[in-house]
Amino acid sequence: MKRASLIAASFLFAALAPGAAYAVSASPAMSHYTQAQIKRMMREANTPDQYRVVARYFEQRQGEFSSKAADQLAEWARRSQNTTGPAAKYPRPVDEARNLYEYYAHEADDAAFQADKYNRFALGAEAITKH
Secondary structure, X not given: OHHHHHHHXXXXXXXXXHHHHHHHHHHHHHOXXXXXXXXHHHHHOOOHHHHHHHHHHHHHHHHHHHHHHHHHHHHHHHHHOOOOOOOOOOOOHHHHHHHHHHXXXXXXHHHHHHHHHHHHHHHXXXXXXXX
């Protein structure tokens, strides 16, 4: 059972790795917006450019969380080789790495969903302004 979960985790790591490279290229472009400005833009955006800025912010977050998830996946695999018996106190180090991995993977998925949503908003706003 443990071996199957590690194999599944390896496939997931391979799927998340391309997103980690994107975080490096997206970071400098978004550095001039504060989190408060992004939140305000999320509420008040109505032009394609504003929607794209918000989408790029979420793409950057997705890349950052994907990178962190990949790091925790490697740590989870490392820690899973050194587990103690059933009397170990919770949370075991392997559980901590798994929980962090699951959190980062969830946040990366959520950020990807938000980026896709705002990219679709941008396309819709662009179509409206062209007519």
